[in-house]
Amino acid sequence: MSITDEIQSIRQAVGKDYIKPSREKMEKFQMLLLGNDTALDYLHKERGYTDETIRHFRLGYDSEKHAIAIPIFKNEELVNIKYRFLVPDKMKYTSERGAETWLYNEEGIQEGLKKGGVLIVEGEFDLMSCWQSGIKNVVSPASGKDSYGVWVELLDPIARVYIAYDNDDAGKTAGRKFAERIGTDKCYEVKYPEGVKDANQFFKEHTHEEYRDIIKKASPYYSYQFKNLGDIITDLRQNTEQELELSVIPKVLIEKDWLIVVSGLQNVGKTSYCMNIVNELSERGIPSLVMPFERGITTVGKRFLQVFFDKTRDDFKFTPKDEWEKMINKAVDAPVYFSTPKREDVNEIIKKSKRLFDTKVVIIDHLDYLVRNVSNVATEIANTLQALKTLAIENGIIIIVVTHVRKGDSYGVQKEPSLDDLKGSSSLSQDPECVVLLSSSAEGTITVNIAKNKGEMSKKSYSIKEGTGRMTDNLGEF
Secondary structure, X not given: OOHHHHOEEHHHHHOOOOOOOOHXXXXXXXXXXXXXXXXXXXXXXXXXXXXXXXXXXXXXEEOOOOEEEEEEEEOOEEEEEEEEEOOOOOOOEEEOOOOOOOOEOOHHHHHHXXXXXXXXXXXXXXXXXXXXXXXXXXXXXXXXXXXXXXHHHHHOOOOEEEEEOOOOHHHHHHHHHHHHHHOHHHEEEOOOOOOOOOHHHHHHHOOHHHHHHHHHOOEEHHHHHOOOHHHHHHHHHOOOOOEEEEOOEEEEEEEOOOEEXXXXXXXXXXXXXXXXXXXXXXXXXXXXXXXXXXXXXXXXXXXXXXXXXXXXXXXXXXXXXXXXXXHHHHHOOOOEEEOOOOHHHHHHHHHHHHHHHOOOEEEEEOHHHHOOOHHHHHHHHHHHHHHHHHHHHHHOOEEEEEOOEOOOXXXXXXXXXXXXXXXXXXXXXXXXXXXXXXXXXXXXXXXXXXXXXXXOOEEEEEEEOOOOOOEEOOOOEO
């Protein structure tokens, strides 16, 4: 079993298979294309493709959608069909619902292995233009520049990766982020001439030899690792997103490499609180990785689904089959991943999750699992937190660590926790950029106390729905 197999998505956790389009459907589209002059003119004249290229990529035409049909294969099996509308309304592209996202032109990986290098372009049409020019070692993310996944590991044995994304700010930024995920030391940025947006446009105005020339002149991405003050000022002026705000962590502007400690009284609902964080991240399309060492993936996965759907366990039991199927279809593509690796694999799993899924937030529940040396707990906690902090900085990941507070006083009275109550080491209050302490002043409520922050401190109470754990912001601030 590879280390990648230790990371589970929601889809894997609930055992939901991808829907695969039929070959007969795609073959019908191929026949329809041959009889539709509008679609053929689009491919021949607007895109510049030959009949050989159209046949090789088995393109078709969907008359109902009035769209070019682009089949996507994985291990020679049809796994998805992407559609490009010929008369776009609100969107240009769509894909089969419930189908797998996979890279386009998988055979380009094999060509890359032979040649020691691979070209990655942003879209399918860009890829076809490069392939038609004679560049066979070319692939594309099947749903655009941000749709990465486990296929990224196929690039590992290839020595040089040339990234030729669109010639705009979004394309350049995406290219740099992708290079960071697969290793800037092996990645090179292909730069188009001024006024040329992408590969498809390039080949309308330039020769095949000129494209090979810009590949030869590609610059290494590692130069972006070294920022000067001017680069930082530019980021600030362009309002590049540097901070994350979450409603359940009030008045905290979280930077992308922070270490956050979450603690609270026994049975206050620390796990449910964390699942509310994950739910908010999921709603905003921000990938997160949960490491539920204390309670396990099955238990915590159910907790997440309860928060996600705002349903109790009994609600799930009595949900009709057709509604349950709709709910699963909604949940399976949530960017939430679970893993409970061995201690020695924790760092590797976090880095792998960042690389494959661009994980922005990792939740470790809880710290005690990572502390090995029980004879010197304080030192071990300090070393563990420092290691996690280094990992967060090096990989641009927010790491949230759940831990316990000391029990009540000698009379058994539980007071609202403070930083001094964090259990085991002073590092728990000193090392993180933010400390969140949880308590409950009344049944059905949870109080979130921001006890440490680079900005202002705050305290806020939320309703927490019994049975589902869903938090609602309706009680106000202190």
